[in-house]
Amino acid sequence: MTGPVLIPVLGDQLSHALASLAQSRQADSVVLMMEVAEEATFIRHHKAKIVLILSAMRHFAEELRAAGWNVDYVTLDDPANTQSFFGEVKRAAERHRPDVVRMVEPSEWRVLNDCETWSARLKLPVELIEDDRFLCTRAEFAHWTKGRREWRMEFFYREMRRKTGLLMEGEHPECGKWNYDAENRSGPPKGLTAPAPLRFPPDATTLAVIGLAESRFKDHFGSLDAFGWPITAAEAERAVADFLAHRLPTFGQWQDAMVAGEDFLFHAVLSPAINLGLIDPLDLCRRVEAEYRRGRVPLAAAEGFIRQIIGWREYVRGVYWQTMPDLAAANALNAKRPLPAFYWTGETDMACLADCVRTTRDNAYAHHIQRLMVLGNFALLTGVRPQDVADWFLVVYADAFDWVELPNVAGMALYADGGRLASKPYAASGAYIDRMSNYCGSCRYNVKHKTGPDACPFNALYWHFLARNADTLKGNRRLANPYATWKRMDADKRSEYLRSAEDFLETLEPARPGWARPA
Known part of the structure; x- marks a missing residue:
């Protein structure tokens, strides 16, 4: 061997037991860590998420140096930074003349797909090692x-x-x-x-x-x-x-x-x-x-x-x-509505949604029921495009990487995969939110009212969702009871639910373009 092993370490690989480090010798290796604008801006991540990842990377690099590793660290504001993973690996290869690039596989399909082209582009062997920090390969x-x-x-x-x-x-x-x-x-x-x-x-x-x-x-x-x-x-x-x-x-x-x-x-x-x-x-x-x-x-x-x-x-x-x-x-329910603006602004009279957006904005965090049964449930019931919702979740949460966010949104929250991940859509009316929270007591809407301008919108939206997706969902055994209830309702009551939901849907303003992905 005449050159070192070049070991790129990505921002979600900050483990001292990382397989690429464990399989290398400090004396023969250069660890490459890169802050690149391409990853911070291809989706317009929450500012706190960007700070978390970049600061954690900088601290980890110092720990590696203290442990004896040779670390080549490229900061975001380095004038020579190409602002892409490949561009920085290519520059590092020119600096260090490695014999091989060795890295743990990226966690995201998009990044791995790019990494699999690096060997031909660099004219170097690129070893991609499976991430052994997970239990199941x-x-x-x-x-x-x-x-x-x-x-x-x-x-x-x-x-x-x-x-x-x-x-x-x-x-x-x-x-x-x-x-x-x-x-x-x-x-x-x-x-x-x-x-x-x-x-x-x-x-x-x-x-x-x-x-x-x-x-x-x-x-x-x-x-x-x-x-x-x-x-x-x-x-x-x-x-x-x-x-x-x-x-x-x-x-x-x-x-x-x-x-x-x-x-x-x-x-x-x-x-x-x-x-x-x-x-x-x-x-x-x-x-x-x-x-x-x-x-x-x-x-x-x-x-x-x-x-x-x-x-x-x-x-x-x-x-x-x-x-x-x-x-x-995936879009099994053919949802077409753009993401409502209040997912970004928090400006809504619905107390549950307003509080969930507020904590998301302030903390880059909301817990799993707030995500699934308030924010996700509303998007499901109103038929928001799955790609819009997935983009929003990927932007706003500090723990959101594509591998964990996309199945949770497309599969669990929106049933966009047609039931591959979850056995039924996680649709719920206002009664669920009332039972599991104290939101409803301070809300402008009345959760006990089923229809009309003062009724909790979740109530009519729930039945509207079931009605418009009946051809797709009525055969789902876990929805047999709700569809039986819908069938037993008299025609006037069903019409009232649908009209109330449609009146509310007319009030939703779409988010302006460019909030999630640069326009």
């Missing part, structure tokens, strides 16, 4: 789906439990049940509050990145006023310990609850750090299990959290790689 997931008429997360999750041994008694689940979801659906009692998660004051490096973002991305969505995400593995560890001690014990019971102004409730708020690579997800699950075995948390809380990580997170990644690139264009 792409090949294993493909094998699991082979021959299955339906893919269902619950059965995949059981395989992951067996594979990891988490919450298992030999071959059987702890206490005889796989899933305690029924115990984790409590609506909030009056006055429910939770200990706030740890937030981390920006250090000098993060403050410099905040200044860069405020100047370079000042017209992007979001606020940086409350920025306090963990930036390093050490900070993420403190955040994990805080969650285990103060919020995990009551996480399960209230995980689906929504309370106005309580932006985090009992949630871990660790997904951004997990998705960047600052937290080992399997280790985290083992620590959650240990809390249960020590008698510190209920089984339902531990199981509910572990299911989100080894069940849902792994499952959506498998679905993503199994269905791309078709998933990006």
